[in-house]
Amino acid sequence: MNRIKLVLVLIFWIVSVPLYAQNLVIYPVPTGVLYSQHNDDYTVRVRKPGGPWQDLFEYNVQVDLDKVRDASMVFFDFSGTVEVAVRKNNGLVQNARIRPLSYQIQPKQEGNTLYFTLTQPRKLSIEFNGDKLQNLHLFANALETGKPDPKDPNVIYFGPGIHSPDDKPGDVFKIPSNKTVYIDGGAVIRGKLVCDNVNNVRIVGRGIIDQPQRGIEITHSENVLVDGIIVKNPQHYTVYGGQSKGVTIRNLKSFSCKGWSDGIDLMSCSDVLVDDVFMRNSDDCIALYGHRWDYYGGSRNVVVKNSTLWADVAHPTNIGLHGDTRSIGDTLENITFSNLDILEHDEDDPDYQGCLAISCGDLNLIRNVTYENIRIEDFEEGKLLSLRVLYNKKYNTGPGRTIENITFRNITYSGFGANPSIIEGLSEQGMVRGVTLQNVRINGKLLRVSQSDNIRIGAFTQSIQFKPD
Structure with missing residues (x-):
């Protein structure tokens, strides 16, 4: 009986390790964001090798003060290998490139769609027909580790959804000392985070700070960590x-x-x-x-x-x-x-x-x-x-x-x-x-x-x- 248990444990380990090594995390989109902040220039899908394709939400971001343009942004977490498909939805594709060029990512093009594979975290600009202004930004993060407990009294937790300060929407969240601020990948904060005269603060997660007056202020403070977030x-x-x-x-x-x-x-x-x-x-x-x-x-x-x-x-x-x-x-x-x-x-x-x-x-x-x-x-x-x-x-x-x-x-x-x-x-x-x-x-x-x-x-x-x- 012990040998049978041992064999079963080994089989489970052999099967589960590769599955874990191919993890792919896609975050939910807050309800109020779905229509107002989507950009339909591109359709982006990802999958574990051989698995089903999963759609990403293409956020709209604005770039370039000289002539403000709407560009696109997607993000997800993964480990192991991930396959990516990017379709340009408008116009014909004459050429495409993925930057930084130093990464030497050579996509396969089929019609208006590019296919490529990633084996490590990357932050990429995907550009069709030489267009750097209405491009797609793709952020492929490593998997999160050490996600804090939302019930911990030293954790300020922003879960999936849209969050604004109670007193004045779009204004300020003041962060005390010795706190971890966790912004879930499905969370959008509409207000700046202020660390003033504080110590030992962590601001972590995969979420978005959206159109604040400033993103994060760190003034007269010590030992402050910012890790993983997007400021839009x-x-x-x-x-x-x-x-x-x-x-x-x-x-x-x-x-x-x-x-x-x-x-x-x-x-x-x-x-x-x-x-x-x-x-x-x-x-x-x-x-x-x-x-x-x-x-x-x-x-x-x-x-x-x-x-x-x-x-x-x-x-x-x-x-x-x-x-x-x-x-x-x-x-x-x-x-x-x-x-x-x-x-x-x-x-x-x-x-x-x-x-x-x-x-x-x-x-x-x-x-x-x-x-x-x-x-x-x-x-x-x-x-x-x-x-x-x-x-x-x-x-x-x-x-x-x-x-x-x-x-x-x-x-x-x-x-x-x-x-x-x-x-x-x-x-x-x-x-x-x-x-x-x-x-x-x-x-x-x-x-x-x-x-x-x-x-x-x-x-x-x-x-x-x-x-x-």
């Missing part, structure tokens, strides 16, 4: 950070199309990790500053990695415009951008161009910054690199101080929309020095100092080095 078309920033420490932002997805609708803006924040995010914004995707408004102090120990950035307007990354001119200025230091795909940069004002930009104003000292393993695809208009000490009279109350010890390593750009990059100081007191460009390539060609059509080294610069692999 806020009026202002997606994540607004001020004078906070120990902030971690993972697997965040963001869309914006308004003026000043930056992605992640952090002022006077330190010990920050931004990992595996997808930011499509109509202002800076990620900006790091010193003092601004009610937030004081420098910024240090910031890592941004494994992410995809799409700036329909302004910079994918920007450091240093704002600071404190009341005394000697702020220091922004020990900052790393690593393993990024940049899908767009469209900025017609030369003062705000630069995929990888350091705009040093307000007596800031910016040092020890590394950009490495970054792939930049063709963009509409802008610069690849911009390192400037400046005095921007629109935003600054004083000139920048110094930029020093900056490394660009393994940077590639494939495209033809780039204006010449620039490295330029402002004065003898506002120098750019100690910049290394190692294996920086434009359309496969190594960038060198002699390439005036690709880069300009301006005045008040020292020790600018160009190196091969």
Whole structure:
């Protein structure tokens, strides 16, 4: 009898492990969302290999401040392998691509439908006939782990459905210290989440914060985690950070199309990790500053990695415009951008161009910054690199101080929309020095100092080095 039980247990284990390894989670759509926020440009289905196809809900998202367009977004969780089918419902398909191109996903096309397979979590843009504005965004998440108990008194639980603050719909949910905010994948929150003067807060889940004034505010706080959620078309920033420490932002997805609708803006924040995010914004995707408004102090120990950035307007990354001119200025230091795909940069004002930009104003000292393993695809208009000490009279109350010890390593750009990059100081007191460009390539060609059509080294610069692999 014991042998029979053992055999049955082994059979159950052999059968159940592959089933678990092929898990696929699709979340319910809140009743009030179904008609008002659906986009029928695409029909998207997913399945476990050999299983039945399951339909996803195609959310409408708005992109690009210059000319606001309706794009589409779907999301689901899976492990193992998942098969995806995307049908374009309007017009004939002449060509299609899936980006980031570095993933090298080659779909099979049958008429107006693309088929492809995923074996790991991905955040993708699926584009038909070269259309980047009315495209489909597909977010394939890993399975959730450690889902909190809704009955736990330290859990603020947003279950399936639409949620607004009780006092003023569309306004604010204030989050106390030592709380976990869980947003279910079938939940939509219509209001911003505010973490002010708090500690030890987790904001996790797979749900959506929909059209808030801001998505999440983290001010004067410590040890705050944001993981897994989607912020859809806020009026202002997606994540607004001020004078906070120990902030971690993972697997965040963001869309914006308004003026000043930056992605992640952090002022006077330190010990920050931004990992595996997808930011499509109509202002800076990620900006790091010193003092601004009610937030004081420098910024240090910031890592941004494994992410995809799409700036329909302004910079994918920007450091240093704002600071404190009341005394000697702020220091922004020990900052790393690593393993990024940049899908767009469209900025017609030369003062705000630069995929990888350091705009040093307000007596800031910016040092020890590394950009490495970054792939930049063709963009509409802008610069690849911009390192400037400046005095921007629109935003600054004083000139920048110094930029020093900056490394660009393994940077590639494939495209033809780039204006010449620039490295330029402002004065003898506002120098750019100690910049290394190692294996920086434009359309496969190594960038060198002699390439005036690709880069300009301006005045008040020292020790600018160009190196091969």
